[in-house]
Amino acid sequence: MALSLVSKCFASIPLHPNPRLRTAAAAMSSASAQRVLQLKVDPLTGSSEWVVIEEEDDGGAEASQDFQKSFLARTSYLDMLNDSYRNRCFREAIEKTVTQPCHVLDIGAGTGLLSMMAAQAMTQNESPVHSTKGIVTACESYLPMVKLMRKVLHINGTGRNISIINKRSDEVSVDIDIRSRADVLVSEILDSELLGEGLIPTLQHAHDILLVKNPQTVPYQATIYGQMVECNYLQKLHDLYSYENEASDGIHLVPAGMESILRVARQQYPMHCDAISKEIKLLSEPFKIFEFNFWRRPESSREIALRVKATADGQAHAIVSWWVLQLDWDGSIFYTTAPGWISSQNNSNARSWCDHWKQCVWFIHGEGLPLSKEEDASILAVHSETSISYQLEADCQYAEGDYHITLSPERIAIYGDCQWRCSILKAMRNAFQRRVPSLCVVADDSIFLAILVAHLSPQSRVMAFFPGLHENGSRYLQAVADANGFTMEHVEVLGRRLMSLTMHETHQREVDLLIAEPFYIANNGMLPWHNLRFWKERTNLTSVLSKDALVIPCKGILKVCAMSLPDLWNSRHSLDKIEGFDHSVVNTTLGACGDAAEDSPCLPFSVWQCGEVKEISKTYTLMEFNFSMEMHSCFGKTEVKFSEDGTCHGLVLWIDWVMDKEASMVTSTGPGTRYWKQGVKLLRRPVIVENNGSIIANRACSLAVEASFNSTNGELSIKHSS
CATH class of the missing domain: 2.70.160.11 (Hnrnp arginine n-methyltransferase1)
Incomplete structure (x- = not known):
């Protein structure tokens, strides 16, 4: 499981190609211990900070340990380790290739699974006639995975047979890190595109420096x-x-x-x-x-x-x-x-x-x-x-x-969706019927809203934060102004340079209309409630809001539905033995569900792409966020009653944005659409439901669900019981 590209550059962190990480870690060395700098993003502000992960913080640094677990649970390591067909293919190929004691190099070793397979294959093929002992070198650059690998090797009793190198493979040298070139390369440094994890440069360096001439490899091609x-x-x-x-x-x-x-x-x-x-x-x-x-x-x-x-x-x-x-x-x-x-x-x-x-x-x-x-x-x-x-x-x-703004495919699709645009347009026209705003502030990255207000009300002044677009947003509005019937004389892009506004920045005008979709470029792929960043922005603007200011959306409603998600649950269930190697020690760190795991985290998924999916309850309101008030921590609970036969594997959560006080216009981010990710909370044990909602094993017909929103960090805690 390669992380060979992780620490090559800090500048490309948001666009890092490794899909198992979704963010970046940068390795650096010190005189006393190995350490990793890992980027942590605050969903409420969009700001980021580097968190230091030390080699020797297993017993202390509780905050660092919690962050490591949270981060690793959002990677695809667990999903990959649950791919039994992949695991079997690699084991069979390694046993077929490693037929005698030799030097095997595992690049991107992850939990050490392939290294243990190679070590076992050599042990099985050792001959009492030959005194030569085989060598397995496991190369893994990502420190948290190295620490996890050591635990896996220890419980399998293979720690002494495998040498771990905590470096990128292109930093490894013969006679310094390894004593000889390797005869066999085993690796799994592939992404969906094949090349995105650095397969080519990794293989080039390996063939130039680390492998013998005409080596054996798994995979072959x-x-x-x-x-x-x-x-x-x-x-x-x-x-x-x-x-x-x-x-x-x-x-x-x-x-x-x-x-x-x-x-x-x-x-x-x-x-x-x-x-x-x-x-x-x-x-x-x-x-x-x-x-x-x-x-x-x-x-x-x-x-x-x-x-x-x-x-x-x-x-x-x-x-x-x-x-x-x-x-x-x-x-x-x-x-x-x-x-x-x-x-x-x-x-x-x-x-x-x-x-x-x-x-x-x-x-x-x-x-x-x-x-x-x-x-x-x-x-x-x-x-x-x-x-x-x-x-x-x-x-x-x-x-x-050629000047342009690059957006995600889902964002392009939303902006082309007639129903979504009609809903937003209707909400804005209704708002203008009540009062034509003197000053409108667009709190998020919505170019659609900025253009819509400038188009519908040319006399209104529009100020757009565009925190993820900055000057690109301003250049874009200038380029399309004529086509949309407005001028930039009444439009100003603030960018992210201001955390809040004062009457000085608003030119002594109070804000009559505060709007957002909400949509933040930095929150792409994050949990749906991370867009409650809008609530934080609204709170920061309290001092410049007029007494009768309109806030759109006026509230967010956290929705929940019980669903059958067998494919997703199976891909993230707790591990026992993988091809004979005990991996139970990784369950908690990787956020597994199942009997051998603790409470699993809530993770972002596009539910419509999660294989077999079925709703087995109606949709329930779990919590409401009132944007007419300043941001505060809040709590909600509900009883989710099963209404369909099937197996409940988890809860799916999302936010519906209410655009007007009458709740006549609501834009949903639920599983019925393909534009947003939902939050998925997998159950520790699937619940079988039959006969109009009764649970066979537990003799219950519902799940009690509680949610607690922390306004200091924007995180949502979900608990449930039958």
């Missing part, structure tokens, strides 16, 4: 495949211009001739494509893109021109890609991340739902590429050291100086 598809949902995730034209509300986030001013990054996006398989029309057979051989030094970059024949008429909106891993040299052990419509054709390679490896989606620009059956499409595939990209005839080339 990987092949990337792709398929052209038509899917309106995938188009909606990037083509705002086409869908905005259907809104007819007079707002132009992407005016004609400026289609690229708001766009998604030109990259592949991990996605569970099986969740939208019924909406996908296949327009080609699978085609081979790149092959990567682990047993030889890879090139830093390549490109290949492909001619792909269309198998049906349609509009190609995206390329869906996946990889097939050949783990052994003779090609009998395979693992694939292929979508269900591919992997179901070969049941021997089928795997259970897991979140750590998904398919990848590359969006074809604009309305896509029109295809006719039997027509050839030209695709230029290019890979760098860490990513893969595609160029098609439909793609436009953006000039280097």
